[in-house]
Amino acid sequence: MSVRSGRTVRDLRRENRTAVLQRLYFDGPMSRFSLGPATGLSSGSVSNVVAELVADGLVEEAGSVDSAGGRPRTLLRIRRASAYMIGVDVGETRVRVELFDMALTELARVERPLDPEGPRRVDRYEVGVVVGHVRDGVEEVVRQAGVDPERLLGVGVGVPGIVVRDPGGQAVVHGQTIGWDAVPFERLLRAAVPLPASVPYVIDNGAKTLGQAEMWFGAGRGVRNAVVVLFGSGVGASVVSDDLRPGRAVEWGHLTVRVRGRRCRCGARGCLEAYAGAEALLERWREAGGQPPAGADEETALTSMLAAAYPADPGTAPDATALAVLEETAEYLGAGFADLVNLFQPERILVGGWAGLQLGTRFLETVKGYANEYALTFPASRVHIGLGTLGPDAVTVGAAILPLADFFARGGRLAPPDVEEAAPAWQETLRERAAHG
Structure with a gap:
C-alpha cells in the first residue's frame, strides 16, 4: 500500500x-x-x-x-546489549579497533602500530599491512568482548582519503598523501575479515567520522551546522549538520595558503597542510634549527616542541625558534579558519584530533584573532571557535556510529528486508493499458 x-x-x-x-x-x-x-x-x-x-x-x-x-x-x-558496533581508525601511526555496545561503552580495544621507520612515509600504509591490522583487530575485539558476530550492526572505518563508491556500491579510497590510488578497501576487508556476510562495512573519511561524533555527542550538540577540523600528522575537516545525516568531508588541508610555497606531501605547493599539520610543523622546526627528540614519534615530538615554546616554569626562557614557528603557524591556521568561515558560515568551528587538542590548548586564542582579521566581518561575528570535547580518540567513536546511523535509518532492522512490497493496483492497470495502447 x-x-x-x-x-x-x-x-x-x-x-x-x-x-x-x-x-x-x-x-x-x-x-x-x-x-x-x-x-x-x-x-x-x-x-x-x-x-x-x-x-x-x-x-x-x-x-x-x-x-x-x-x-x-x-x-x-x-537496551545496551541489544547490538554492538566496531569502530576502526586508520590513523597516522597506528590502526585502532574498538568494539562498543549500544550505549557506546568500550568493551574491547586493540591497537596495531604502523611502521614509521620505512624509507618513505607511504610505506607504512601498504594496503596489505593495513588490511591485515584491521582483520586481526576485529577478530581480537570480538574475542575479547565475547559477543556473537551476528549481533554486530556493522564495522565503521575512518580512513585518510577521499571515499567514493564503485558500480557495485562498495567503498573505494583515494588517499593521495598515503599512496592509495583507487584502493578497493571494502572489497579487500570483506575478503579478509571473517565476519558474517550480513555484517555491513561503512567506510568514510576520518575527519567526517570525527564530525559525526562531535555533532551527536560532543561540542556540536544543539547547533544547526558546524565545521569540525581534524589535526594529526595532516589536516582535514568536515561540514556537518544536526539532522543525523552524514556530514561532508572537505580537503581543507589542501587549500593553497601560499603560492609557490612549501611542497606538501600531496605533491602540490603551498597547501595549509604543508605548514599546519604536525608532520610539517616538526619539519619546519627542524629546518629552523630546532632539535626534536631523536627517535621520538610525532606525538612525543610535538609535546616537546610545545613545552619548549611555552615552558611551564615562569623562570625558563621560551625556545625562540619553536615559538617563532608556532606563531607563524597560528597565522596560517587563522587564514585557513577564515576560509571556512567565509565558505560555509558555520555556527561553530570545532578543533579535534590529537595534534589539534595539543595545539588548541596553547594558542587557539591567537588563531581566533587571525581568523577575525582574515574573515568577513558578519559571518566571523556569528561563529564560535573552540575545542572538541570527545578527546583524541573520537575518530574511532565516530567510525562506530556510522553503522549505527544506518541502523536507525532502517528503523532498527539488522538488514534491509528481502521482500518487495506489491505495487499499487493503479500502477499495474496503467502499465497494461500502455502495453495494449
Whole structure:
C-alpha cells in the first residue's frame, strides 16, 4: 500500500520506528507519553512502535516516574546489549579497533602500530599491512568482548582519503598523501575479515567520522551546522549538520595558503597542510634549527616542541625558534579558519584530533584573532571557535556510529528486508493499458 507522497506503508512504519529509536537513544529514558510530542506521533502509533521494539529486544523498561495526578509512567530506554558496533581508525601511526555496545561503552580495544621507520612515509600504509591490522583487530575485539558476530550492526572505518563508491556500491579510497590510488578497501576487508556476510562495512573519511561524533555527542550538540577540523600528522575537516545525516568531508588541508610555497606531501605547493599539520610543523622546526627528540614519534615530538615554546616554569626562557614557528603557524591556521568561515558560515568551528587538542590548548586564542582579521566581518561575528570535547580518540567513536546511523535509518532492522512490497493496483492497470495502447 502506498500513500500520496509515494512512500509506502512500510516506509511510514520504518520512519516511525526510526523516530522513536532516535529519541530514546539521544534523550532517553522517556515515557510513552513523552515520546508522542517528541516524535510527532500519535499515542497509538507510539504504543505500536514501542511494542515492536520491545519484542525485537531493542527497548526495555527503565523504572517509572510520577505523573500529575495519574498512575506512574513507565520509562523506556535502548537496551545496551541489544547490538554492538566496531569502530576502526586508520590513523597516522597506528590502526585502532574498538568494539562498543549500544550505549557506546568500550568493551574491547586493540591497537596495531604502523611502521614509521620505512624509507618513505607511504610505506607504512601498504594496503596489505593495513588490511591485515584491521582483520586481526576485529577478530581480537570480538574475542575479547565475547559477543556473537551476528549481533554486530556493522564495522565503521575512518580512513585518510577521499571515499567514493564503485558500480557495485562498495567503498573505494583515494588517499593521495598515503599512496592509495583507487584502493578497493571494502572489497579487500570483506575478503579478509571473517565476519558474517550480513555484517555491513561503512567506510568514510576520518575527519567526517570525527564530525559525526562531535555533532551527536560532543561540542556540536544543539547547533544547526558546524565545521569540525581534524589535526594529526595532516589536516582535514568536515561540514556537518544536526539532522543525523552524514556530514561532508572537505580537503581543507589542501587549500593553497601560499603560492609557490612549501611542497606538501600531496605533491602540490603551498597547501595549509604543508605548514599546519604536525608532520610539517616538526619539519619546519627542524629546518629552523630546532632539535626534536631523536627517535621520538610525532606525538612525543610535538609535546616537546610545545613545552619548549611555552615552558611551564615562569623562570625558563621560551625556545625562540619553536615559538617563532608556532606563531607563524597560528597565522596560517587563522587564514585557513577564515576560509571556512567565509565558505560555509558555520555556527561553530570545532578543533579535534590529537595534534589539534595539543595545539588548541596553547594558542587557539591567537588563531581566533587571525581568523577575525582574515574573515568577513558578519559571518566571523556569528561563529564560535573552540575545542572538541570527545578527546583524541573520537575518530574511532565516530567510525562506530556510522553503522549505527544506518541502523536507525532502517528503523532498527539488522538488514534491509528481502521482500518487495506489491505495487499499487493503479500502477499495474496503467502499465497494461500502455502495453495494449
